[in-house]
Amino acid sequence: QVQLVESGGGSVQAGGSLRLSCAASGYTYTYNSMMGWFRQVPGKEREGVAAIYSGTLYSATDVTYYADSVKGRFTVSQDNAKNMVYLQMNSLKPEDTAMYYCAAGRPDVYRRLYPGEYEYWGQGTQVTVSS
Numbered sequence: 101q102v103q104l105v106e107s108g109g110g111s112v113q114a115g116g117s118l119r120l121s122c123a124a125s126g127y128t129y130t131y132n133s134m135m136g137w138f139r140q141v142p143g144k145e146r147e148g149v150a151a152i153y154s155g156t157l158y159s160a161t162d163v164t165y166y167a168d169s170v171k172g173r174f175t176v177s178q179d180n181a182k183n184m185v186y187l188q189m190n191s192l193k194p195e196d197t198a199m200y201y202c203a204a205g206r207p208d209v210y211r212r213l214y215p216g217e218y219e220y221w222g223q224g225t226q227v228t229v230s231s
Contacts, residue, residue: 109225120187122202139198148213150176
């Protein structure tokens with residue numbers, strides 16, 4: 101049984117930082133596995149924030165992808181030994197306020213930040229940024 105559990109959300113003022121964590125268990129990694137972070141605001145579609153290659157091809161280890169809106173501010177990383185994925189969020193803005201989700205899947209190479217490409221999801225952790 102695959103389980104993804106997020107933690108680390110909270111409230112912060114604009115310009116501040118938060119680090120989200122995702123503990124993964126029961127997931128079988130293959131050559132095209134990715135771990136992603138997504139966010140969703142009520143009434144809006146879920147959007148991709150960042151993704152990191154977590155598959156079995158050594159040459160692609162830790163390759164990352166980011167949405168334009170977070171490039172230079174957010175950093176996705178992983179600790180394979182601990183089955184953990186992290187999202188370091190710096191220079192937070194009020195528009196970053198959302199529920200943040202961790203996801204695991206095998207996305208198409210051109211759709212790595214598309215929610216529909218991911219199979220397993222965590223329950224989410226709320227991030228609130230005040231101005």
